[in-house]
Amino acid sequence: MRRIPGLTDVNSDLQIASPQVMLDIDRDRASSMGVTATQVESALFSAYGTRQVSNIFTPTNDYEVIMELMPKYQRDALALHMLYVRSSSGKLVPLDSVVTPQNRVGSLTVAHLGQSPAVSFSFDMVPGVSLGEITDRIEEAARETLPATIRTQFQGTAAAFQSSFSGMGMLLVMAILVIYMVLGILYESFIHPLTILSGLPSAGLGALITLLVFKNELNIFSFVGIIMLIGIVKKNAIMMIDFAVEAQRTLGTTPAEAITEACLVRFRPIMMTTMAALVGTLPIALGLGAGGEARRPLGLAVVGGLVVSQLLTLYITPVVYIYMERFTGSSRKTKRAKSAKVAIEAQPAMQ
DSSP states (O other), rough: OOOOOTTTEESSOOOOOEEEEEEEHHHHHHHHHHHOHHHHHHHHHHHHHHHEEEEEEEEOOOEEEEEEHHHHTOOOOOGGGOOEEEESOOOOGGGGGTTEEEEEEEESSEEEEEEEOOOOOOEOOTOOOOOHHHHEEEEEEEHHHHTTTTOOOTTTTHHHHHHHHHTHHHHHHHHHHHHHHHHHHHTSSSSHHHHHTTHHHHHHHHHHHHHTTTTTOOOHHHHHHHHHHHHHHHHHHHHHHHHHHHHHHHHOOOOHHHHHHHHHHHHHHHHHHHHHHHHOOOOOTTTTTTTHHHHHHHHHHHHHHHHHHHHHHHHHHHHHHHHHHHHHHHHHHHHHHHHHHHHHHHHHOOO
């Protein structure tokens, strides 16, 4: 983690500083002497553990008798040669004749997360580096370095960041789906809602480009700004599509004539509502006021998305509308032709 760019002050609560003596049992030699690994473990537990061997009873209380080495021998690894193990034949076998001691160091404390031992790493980030980018780098380093038996997870701020973003994608999809259903009920069509929503990609692209230009990360505030754009941007297309559909129904104009007239008539209301939204969001984008720096990504996403969508919606929406009308027109002609053919084939049968 210290070699990952963007991280600083990487620390761990794992302190490998406790002296330990590891005993490697020579199983072949122990077997030839009639000693098993269980007997070796039992001898070590009797010397350094808390084996209860008896109870002392008094008129008022009772006391457990614990067998152990004297404290001065417990602190010295050389005392291992004083221990003996009784073999299967009844003879006492010196412990150091069947084991090989190795001096090592271990952790001072063993922390747990749930029921599993755990090690925690704390870190800080270099200014200008996003938390999402850092978490991705750490996860990649963990996959390349750690074995499959070790499981990793984030805690604290990183965990809160991941949990906040886990449902954002589904929230965005649900928002678009709900808007599509409402527009479909309003216009009684499956095609016109798609025409209205065709300007959303340009708004999202503008928001992301603006965040990239101003070097702001895609956090919870900017994501909320993108969701706000869905409701703000689609009103431009609604103004044009509503006028064009009404013109086709009442005046009988062609789709191209209807959408052209809609762009001319609705241009002023579209510009007024867009400028009102821009002026209202501009203070947030500038980071004005107390805590404005935290809310600035929201304003940048809205302002950038509105500017780009305003430049492209007046060109994209009419084109999509004309192509969708041609598609629906050809579908209606095909249905009418099939119904006429069925009527012609059914007429001789009736005669």
